[in-house]
Amino acid sequence: MPSALPDGDPVPTDGSLPATALDGISERQVGIYLHVPFCSVRCGYCDFNTYTISELGGHGASVATYADAAVAELGLARRVLGDDAPAVSTVFVGGGTPTMLRADDLVRMLGEVREVFGLQPGAEVTTEANPDTVDGRVADALAAGGFGRVSLGMQSAVPHVLATLERTHDPDNVGSALRAVREVGMQVSLDLIYGTPGESLDDWRRSLEAAVELAPDHISAYALVVEDGTKLAAQVRRGVVQMPEDDDEAAKYEIAESILSAAGFEWYEISNWARRPDARCRHNESYWRGDDWWGIGPGAHSHVGGVRWWNVKHPSPYADRVLAGTSPGAGRELLTAEQSYDEQVLLGIRLTEGLPLDVLRGPGRAAVAGLIADGLLDGAAAVRRDRPAARLTLRGRLLADTVVRGLLAY
Structure with a gap:
């Protein structure tokens, strides 16, 4: 199961923030994160707040109705942030697997951001996607709806590594999805994971070289963290799988820097490389700079003016609250x-x-x-x-x- 939410102070029913949090908001950057909690299967290493379709049902907790709940929370965000809130500078749809929703629903949620907040000129709009869920039709719909960037979950190019991670996508579909996205003029990022049990240095080189050969605009490479409560953690504890040696992570990071820099990528954050400055993920940069963002969806976290809060985790009570016009916040803290x-x-x-x-x-x-x-x-x-x-x-x-x-x- 996903990790537990932190403790915190109660969130007002209307979601209101202290006046100090809103002081000067018109002069700050505000981003929107839209969490889509659905996956076709739950990968053994995943600690994110995600659910398979078989676990859920009912209003607001299904792929067919989820957009209604997200749109309702966007309306709440507009009321709380007030008329002084600036147009949104970045929008990031993450998960889960956002493209388990219909492209029309993703476009609808983005359209609601545009309607209630407005988008700054040149705003960055990104969605994550499983390579198996992106074809020419989906890519065309996303681009036409205002998305400019797709982050594909490649993770590895090596079948046995993907099997250990319980990733179900066909490695060949990474290339076909990337080409579909490129053909409609969107930027592409590839996400990789290193340090999977059983992954050799040569396996990792193979994944990096495969990613570079596809010529994306951006590559993220994250070390695998075995989180308590996950299936992988239980397998490690029982000795079913063996974690790499302590120096494996450092060696693989050095390999990543060597291969990616030689291919023209420059690091701009420890785990992220971009071909050009305009290919950086500006939404993630806003997190590292401590900017304001509102997280939409079950379990999503937000930060505005030194106040941080988080939503209830399960999609059903989340939907119940936002559709009733009340805050889905489970707790908050004033930093x-x-x-x-x-x-x-x-x-x-x-x-x-x-x-x-x-x-x-x-x-x-x-x-x-x-x-x-x-x-x-x-x-x-x-x-x-x-x-x-x-x-x-x-x-x-x-x-x-x-x-x-x-x-x-x-």
């Missing part, structure tokens, strides 16, 4: 200055631009010299005139947790 600072350091250091030194408090700034001496931070970035920053080296990316502890003086 303290200390929490906000810690998150700014934790997330900002992940970016290729680095963390401006003037953001760091005294102990963190004093730690920079030692981290440079250890080869974890780029010395040239720390002394440049225009924007001195703590910027990770390749070794620093491998040991980012160590860098964060140093900058936070833990």
Whole structure:
């Protein structure tokens, strides 16, 4: 089952936010995340808030009616954020498998964002997709409806690795889906996972080379994390599968950097590479910068003006609440200055631009010299005139947790 929600303070029935959270919102960037909780099967490693069709039923909890619930929460978001809220800068549809919904429903949800908030000129609009669910008809409908970017869940090009992950898509369909998306003028991102039990270094190279050969605009590569409560965690605990050695993750990350940089991709966040600056995922960048976003859907998290909240997890009570005009929020917290600072350091250091030194408090700034001496931070970035920053080296990316502890003086 998906992981439990955090504890928090109650969310008002109408979803209202403290006045301080809305102060200056017209001058800030606001994104919308739309969570689609459906999958055809539940992969053994997945800890996301997703459900198979056989687990669900009834109003608001089916693929046929889900868009109604999402549209209802968008109306709530508009009421809560008020007339000063700016037009939306990014929209990201994730899951789950968003393309288990009809393309018309995805376009309808995007249309509601456009109707109630408006979209900034050049707004980034992305949906995730399983390669098996995207063909020319779907791609054409998405592009015509305003989507500009599709993120395909490739994960691996190696059949036995996909089998361990319980990914059911046909590897050959990654290429056909990518071509369908490209033909209608949308950008394409490929998502990869490394560190699966049984995946060799050669397997990982094969996946990277296959991804590069398809010439996407963007590639994400994430290390597999075995989360408590998942089927994979139980298999590891019973000894059914063996996790890789400790140095496997570092070796595979170095291989990714080598192959992707040689192919013309540049890292802009520890796990993300883009061919061009305009191919970066601006929606995810907004998370790392601490911008505002409203998460639509069961279990979705939101952040506005230092207030963070999360929705009830199951699609049925979620739908019941939003269709009744009440907030689906399960809990929330007002971030303290200390929490906000810690998150700014934790997330900002992940970016290729680095963390401006003037953001760091005294102990963190004093730690920079030692981290440079250890080869974890780029010395040239720390002394440049225009924007001195703590910027990770390749070794620093491998040991980012160590860098964060140093900058936070833990």
